[in-house]
Amino acid sequence: MNGPRASLAESFRHAIEGIGYAIRQERHMRFHVGAAIAAAAAGIWLRIPAGGWLWLGAAVSAVWTTELINTAVERTVDLATPERHPLAKAAKDAAAGAVLVAASFAVFVGLVVLAPPLCRLLFG
Secondary structure, eight states: OOOTTOOHHHHHHHHHHHHHHHHHHOHHHHHHHHHHHHHHHHHHHHTOOHHHHHHHHHHHHHHHHHHHHHHHHHHHHHHHOSSOOHHHHHHHHHHHHHHHHHHHHHHHHHHHHHHHHHHHHHHO
16 A cells, blocks of 8 residues: 555555546446557547647546546445445445536537548548
8 A cells, every 4th residue: 555655656656546446346447548559640640730639648648547536436335345335336326427527528528629631541
C-alpha cells in the first residue's frame, strides 16, 4: 500500500498495476483500449490536425478514467457488502452511468474529428 513515504516510483508502479488490473479483469476496459487504438489509427491514416488529436486524447482519457473509477467502485462495493443492497446497486449503476456519459462523449468527438476528413477522402 502507498504510505506517506512511498516513493514516486512506487506510486507510479501502483497506478500502472491498477491500469493493468482493469485491462486484465474488465471486458469493457479492453473494449475501450481497442477503441482508442482504432481511433488513433484512423487519426494517423486521416492525418488529423493537432486540435483533433487533443479532442481524441481528451475523449480517450475521459473514458479510461471513468472506467478505472467504475472498476474501483465495483470492487469496493463488492468488498463492503457481498449481498445485494439497493445502495450498492445505486453506487454501481451511477459509476457505470459515468462511463456511459464519457463513452457517449467519445463517440461524439470521434464523429466530429474523424468524419469530415474521412468524407473528404471517400467522396472528394
